[in-house]
Amino acid sequence: MSRTQKFALVTGCGQGGIGEALVTEYARRGIHPIATVLPSESSQHLSANGITFFPLDVTVEESVVELKARIQELTGGYLDILVNCAGIAYTMTAIDTDVGAVQRMFDVNLFGPMRMVHHFHDLIIPAKGTIVNIGSIGGVVPYLYGASYNATKAGLHHWSNTLRVEMAPFDVRVITVISGEVYTNILKNDAHRQLPEGSYYSPLAEEFRQHVTRTPSGATDRFQYASKVVGESLRSNPSAWFWTGSSTGLIRCLDTFAWRTIWDWMFWRMFNLGKLHRSHAALDKKQV
Template sequence: MAPSKDQKFALVTGCGQGGIGEALVTEYTKRGLHAIATVLPQESSEHLTKAGITFFLLDVTVEQSIIDLKQKILALTGGRLDVLVNCAGIAYTMTAIDTQVASVKKMFDVNLFGPMQMVHYFHDMLIRSEGAVVNIGSVGGVVPYMYGSSYNASKAALHHWSNTLRLEMSPFNVRVITVISGEVGTNILKSDVNRQLPPGSYYMPLASEFTAHCNRVPKKTTDRFDYAANVVNQSLKASPAAWFWYGSATSIIRFFDMFAPRTFFDFIFWREFGLAKLQKAHRTNAAKKAV
């Protein structure tokens, strides 16, 4: 049976248990939309089944997986899609100089090229519905958050791709919202738990601090369901914010990003991450080698 013409559909990628995506599809369902979740083929979908939420398997890094998903969405919605939320994302924590580029390429495939492919294949459905694209960014794409250079780069790239997408979709009355997210209470750090500095790293004097950072449980985070309620509300507005800042510390970061010198956050993170200790150790080692 064809869906009602009044029924709206929201597709959200990256809806594994405990993440932002799960919270978003829950909120869209509360708002009366038919929420469609995606999970990786190897992920559990039990949480979505229990909640009665429609889901499909998807790997945003595999083009054929997206093509197959589109055919399923077309059959389900009759060709309409009102909201596409590019939420699938992974983290990679490492110093910039010790970065394994192969790992970064994998992250970019998910965080940047995934959204690009989703929009490429679903843009006609969004244009038909005069819908909205929501790209989940991060304050990491704005400030030089330590040990996150590659993740920050993937989000900064997403932000600026999203900027141009917003302009190019405007003639078709498709809204594009870039969400600048603060730290939200999710399990995105799960892949970093066992990460350590490589042997011989110049950052070895901070090895214990680095390990603690990778295993941290953030204290000041935004509840993911509160975050989802605000993002969903923004996505359903006729004139949403181009950049919607929401989550822990976003207000103060936004203020200082606008008005402080570009190196302001260098000073903040120098102190927070103990770079004076690293500098002292480096100078001591250099002096020993010079003798």
């Protein structure tokens, strides 16, 4: 029996984020969107727009299993599209990283999608569906103060790459979205972050403060971004890696054709690393 209604499940649909924009766009295109929010998060923005939503913490196995049972009941055992969008950020130098905080981020950004696919694949395969993993240019280039976040996204990219090959025999499509900077509120939880006392990066403390409290310049509107991602996810033959958002054209070109260390030169200037180098050299002279 043919199914006329398609369903798209999107994780991480808190207010002001990419997930909210994605479920809004799926609804606009006639797909039944299913949003998830953390149990502690408000869902008012979803209910106000008639979006179906459920609580979910992608780091908790039982939460994922409970969601699956609800989705099976709602859809009759099929899921046409799964978008792994839930994610958090952690801004800090690599040498000053709090490993405990980073473990939590890996659990959300990388192990979360793994849990979702592990539990939902037997709903996606019968639907010959699509899995969309929201990656980032941070997983491609060495963007400063984002070493740990970049690592979660690089891991997601390569896991998603292999997933695409492994799911092909079941006619399931897998899209890795390489996202440029998008206007969202993902940085709000990092706005308070400061370099630890005595950090080798202390000469750049003010630059770091400005970085974590910045409003991204030239970032892509999240609804425009959502329109492109949703459109790609509905194609019968989508891109394996779908690059979209601010600066992705330039970054894709340089990553393909330039030498690997071009980013060292670009970010040295962009993040004022010359100032740090001079300060460190002056300190070395005093200690001699």
